[in-house]
Amino acid sequence: xxxxxLIIIILxxxxxxxxxxxxxEKRTINVVxxxxxxxxxxxNLIAAMTGINKSNLTTNLYYYDNSKNIIGLxxxxxxxxxxYFNSKIYYNIENKRVKLYLDVYKNKSKExxxxxxxx
Amino acid sequence: MxxxxxxxxxxxxxxxxxxxxxxxxxxxxxxxxINFLExxxxxxxxxxxSAKLKNVVASDKNKTSNSTFNYDIDLQNIxxxxxxxxxxxxxxxxxxxxxxxxxxxxxxxFKKNEEPQSYLVTYYLNKQVNQINNxxxxxRAIKSTSTxxxxxxxxxxxxxxxxxxxxxxxxxxDACEGNLDTSPRCYNSDGTRATINVFKVIDSACSxxxxxxxxIPLASQWDFSNTSSSNPYSEYTGTTTGGxxxxxxxxxxxxxxxxxxxxxxxxxxxxxxxxxxxxFITTLYNSSNEIKGVIDNTEWLMAYTNYxxxxxxxxxxxxxxxxxxxxxxxxxxFNQYYNNDYTPSQVANFKFSVFxxxxxHGEWLSNLDPQIQISILETITSFEQIEFVNGTINFMIENxxxxxxNIFHNRTALDRNSAEDLDNNQEGGNDTSVYSDFNPQQTWxxxxxxxxxxxxxxxxxxxxxxxxxxxxxxQIAKNGYQISNYGSADQTLQIYDEQNGVNNxxxxxxxxxxxxxxxxxxxxxxxxxxxPGHPGNPDKSTDHFVxxxxxxxxxxxxxxxxxxxxxGTTSQGTSSLNLLYYNPxxxxxxxxxxxxxxxxxxxxxxxxxxxxxxxPKP
Numbered sequence: 001x002x003x004x005x006l007i008i009i010i011l012x013x014x015x016x017x018x019x020x021x022x023x024x025e026k027r028t029i030n031v032v033x034x035x036x037x038x039x040x041x042x043x044n045l046i047a048a049m050t051g052i053n054k055s056n057l058t059t060n061l062y063y064y065d066n067s068k069n070i071i072g073l074x075x076x077x078x079x080x081x082x083x084y085f086n087s088k089i090y091y092n093i094e095n096k097r098v099k100l101y102l103d104v105y106k107n108k109s110k111e112x113x114x115x116x117x118x119x
Numbered sequence: 120m121x122x123x124x125x126x127x128x129x130x131x132x133x134x135x136x137x138x139x140x141x142x143x144x145x146x147x148x149x150x151x152x153i154n155f156l157e158x159x160x161x162x163x164x165x166x167x168x169s170a171k172l173k174n175v176v177a178s179d180k181n182k183t184s185n186s187t188f189n190y191d192i193d194l195q196n197i198x199x200x201x202x203x204x205x206x207x208x209x210x211x212x213x214x215x216x217x218x219x220x221x222x223x224x225x226x227x228x229f230k231k232n233e234e235p236q237s238y239l240v241t242y243y244l245n246k247q248v249n250q251i252n253n254x255x256x257x258x259r260a261i262k263s264t265s266t267x268x269x270x271x272x273x274x275x276x277x278x279x280x281x282x283x284x285x286x287x288x289x290x291x292x293d294a295c296e297g298n299l300d301t302s303p304r305c306y307n308s309d310g311t312r313a314t315i316n317v318f319k320v321i322d323s324a325c326s327x328x329x330x331x332x333x334x335i336p337l338a339s340q341w342d343f344s345n346t347s348s349s350n351p352y353s354e355y356t357g358t359t360t361g362g363x364x365x366x367x368x369x370x371x372x373x374x375x376x377x378x379x380x381x382x383x384x385x386x387x388x389x390x391x392x393x394x395x396x397x398x399f400i401t402t403l404y405n406s407s408n409e410i411k412g413v414i415d416n417t418e419w420l421m422a423y424t425n426y427x428x429x430x431x432x433x434x435x436x437x438x439x440x441x442x443x444x445x446x447x448x449x450x451x452x453f454n455q456y457y458n459n460d461y462t463p464s465q466v467a468n469f470k471f472s473v474f475x476x477x478x479x480h481g482e483w484l485s486n487l488d489p490q491i492q493i494s495i496l497e498t499i500t501s502f503e504q505i506e507f508v509n510g511t512i513n514f515m516i517e518n519x520x521x522x523x524x525n526i527f528h529n530r531t532a533l534d535r536n537s538a539e540d541l542d543n544n545q546e547g548g549n550d551t552s553v554y555s556d557f558n559p560q561q562t563w564x565x566x567x568x569x570x571x572x573x574x575x576x577x578x579x580x581x582x583x584x585x586x587x588x589x590x591x592x593x594q595i596a597k598n599g600y601q602i603s604n605y606g607s608a609d610q611t612l613q614i615y616d617e618q619n620g621v622n623n624x625x626x627x628x629x630x631x632x633x634x635x636x637x638x639x640x641x642x643x644x645x646x647x648x649x650x651p652g653h654p655g656n657p658d659k660s661t662d663h664f665v666x667x668x669x670x671x672x673x674x675x676x677x678x679x680x681x682x683x684x685x686x687g688t689t690s691q692g693t694s695s696l697n698l699l700y701y702n703p704x705x706x707x708x709x710x711x712x713x714x715x716x717x718x719x720x721x722x723x724x725x726x727x728x729x730x731x732x733x734x735p736k737p
Contacts, residue, residue, distance in 0.1 A: 036579040036687040038587060038663070040720045058585040059578065062716045070716055077585065086581040093687065
C-alpha cells in the first residue's frame with residue numbers, strides 16, 4: 001500500500017513538473033476594452049515560462065478592472081484571431097465589451113495569462 | 120626590520136588593501152595575474168610597451184625573428200601590481216629552459232606623468248626552474264638577484280643605466296603575530312586567527328649602470344640546446360643587488376612581483392609552435408609593402424596576432440585563413456575612420472577593434488561573394504559600424520536564410536522575424552540637401568506637427584508587422600518618406616547610448632538635421648531608450664522607435680514633439696504632451712510619452728538614442 005502511495009505521489013509531482021510550460025487552465029473573462037499597445041512585459045521571462053516564442057509576444061490588450069486599475073494582458077500572436085479582431089474590434093476598441101479566451105500558465109506561485117482568442 | 124601590515128578590507132579575492140599599522144599610514148596594493156587582452160583594458164600604453172617586448176617578427180629585412188631577438192615572453196600570465204597612487208607595474212616572464220637555475224622577468228613600470236621604465240630582473244635559484252612547485256618554493260629558492268634597467272627597449276642594442284626598483288612578494292601572516300593581543304581584530308568571525316598579506320622585499324636595488332651594455336636575456340633562446348642550466352650571469356652579478364632578503368618595509372620605489380616558472384617552458388609544444396606561428400606571420404608580413412607598412416606602424420599588431428593564435432587553438436587551417444584575410448584587408452579598413460573626428464587613441468582603438476573583428480570573422484567572410492565582402496567591409500567606418508556589422512554577421516551565422524542586403528538595406532532591429540518583412544529599401548537616394556548649423560541654445564521656433572493626427576499609425580494598425588520600427592516606417596511614409604539605410608555613411612546619428620552617454624559631435628549634427636528636416640515637413644524616426652539593456656539593437660541601448668513630427672519651446676524648455684506607436688489609441692500616440700526636451704547641460708533629449716499603459720512600467724523617461732535620417736520614397 002505504501003509503495004502504491006509513493007508511486008502516486010511521484011507521478012503527481014512528475015506530472016506537475018511536466019506541466020510547467022503547458023497550459024494549466026483555460027479561462028474566459030468578459031471585459032470592457034480600453035486600448036491596444038506595445039507590450040511592456042518581460043518577453044524573455046514570459047517566453048521561458050510559457051514556451052511561446054518571444055517573437056509572438058508583441059501586443060497587449062488593456063482594460064480596467066473593478067478597482068479602476070489598468071490591466072494589460074499579452075496576446076499570443078501565433079494563435080490569436082487577428083483577422084476577426086482587425087475587422088470587428090480594432091477601429092472602435094475603446095469601451096468595447098468583449099470576451100477574452102485565456103490560456104493560464106502556472107509556475108509555482110506565478111500565474112501568467114495569455115490571450116488566445118477574442119469575441 | 121619587520122613591519123606589521125593589516126588588511127582593512129578586501130573587496131574581491133584579487134584586491135588586497137594593506138596598511139602599515141605602526142605608522143598608521145595606509146598603503147594599498149592590488150595585484151593579480153592578467154593576460155594580454157586584460158592588459159589592454161587596464162593600461163593601453165602598457166599593452167603597447169609589452170607588444171614591443173614580444174618580438175614576433177623582425178621588421179628589418181636582414182634579421183630573422185629567432186636570431187636577433189633571442190627570447191620570448193609569456194603574454195598569458197602577466198603579474199600586475201597597482202599602488203594607491205595609481206602607479207602600475209607589470210612583470211613578464213621570459214620563457215625559460217626547464218633545467219635553468221635562474222628565472223628572468225622583464226618589468227615595465229608606469230608612474231604618473233613619467234615615461235614608462237623597463238627592467239630586466241634575474242633571479243638566481245638554488246634549484247632548477249622545473250623543480251619550483253609554488254610561489255613559496257620560488258621565494259625560498261632565490262639565492263640572489265640582478266637588476267638591469269633597460270634604457271630603450273625599442274633599440275636593438277640596448278644600453279643600461281641607473282634605475283631603482285624593489286622586488287618582493289606577498290606573504291600571508293598572522294595579523295597579531297608575536298603578541299598575545301586578544302582584541303577582535305586578531306580573529307575572524309569564525310574564531311580563527313586573522314591573517315594579513317605582508318609585502319616582503321627580496322631585493323631593493325638601484326642599478327648604477329655597471330651592468331651589461333646590451334639588453335640580452337639569458338635564457339629563452341628558441342634553440343635552447345646551447346643554453347646552460349648553470350648560472351651564466353655569474354661573472355657579473357654585481358649589477359647592484361642590495362637591500363634585504365628578509366621581510367621589509369616597502370619604500371617609495373615601485374614594487375614588483377616575480378613572475379616565475381609555472382609549467383610552461385621552451386620545451387612545451389605550445390611554445391615551440393610559436394616559432395612556426397611567427398614564421399607564418401613573417402610570410403604575411405613580407406607579402407606586400409602595404410601590409411608591411413601597416414604592421415610597422417602598428418606596434419601591438421604582431422604581438423597581438425601571436426597571442427591570438429596562441430589562445431585560439433594554434434595555427435589551424437581556419438586560423439590561417441582568418442589571419443590571411445585580416446592582413447590582406449587591414450591596409451584598407453584601418454583608414455576608413457576618416458569621416459570621424461577620432462583622437463589618436465580612438466583611432467588606435469578603432470584599429471584594434473577592426474583587427475579583432477577580422478580575426479573572428481575572417482574565415483566566414485572569405486566564403487562570401489567578393490562583392491558582398493566589399494560591401495560589408497566598406498561599411499566599417501566607425502566603432503558603431505563595427506558593432507553593427509559584428510551583430511549582423513552573428514545574426515547571419517545563426518540565420519543562414521538572412522542575407523546582408525536584406526539586413527543592411529532594411530532593418531535596424533535584428534529580431535528574428537526581421538528578414539521576413541522587407542520593404543525593398545535600396546541603398547542610396549539619400550537626402551543630400553545642404554543645411555546650416557543650428558544653435559540649440561536659442562529659443563526654438565515652433566514647427567507644428569508635420570503629419571496630421573488622422574494619419575497616425577499606432578500599434579495594431581492592420582497590415583503592418585507588429586514592431587515599433589515597422590509602424591514608424593509606415594508613419595513617415597504618410598508624408599512620402601522612407602528611412603535611410605542604417606549602414607550608409609552619415610545617415611544614422613547615434614547621439615546617446617547607455618554605455619558612453621551623449622555623443623556631442625553627433626548631437627550637434629543631429630540637432631541641425633532635425634531643425635532642417637522638420638522645417639521642410641520631413642518626419643524623422645528616432646530610437647528611444649526607455650529601459651536598461653536592449654532587445655537586440657546594435658547600439659545596445661535602443662528599446663523603441665518613435666517619429667519626431669514637430670518642435671518648439673515652452674516654459675519647460677525647448678522640445679521635439681513625437682508620435683508614439685506604443686499605443687493604438689490616437690489620442691495617446693499623438694498627444695500634444697508627447698514632448699522630448701533638450702537639456703543644454705547634459706545634451707540628453709528626454710521626456711515622457713502619453714501612451715500611459717506602455718510607459719506605466721518602463722524604467723525611465725524616453726531618451727533619444729539615435730536619429731535616423733529620412734529620404735524620399737521613390
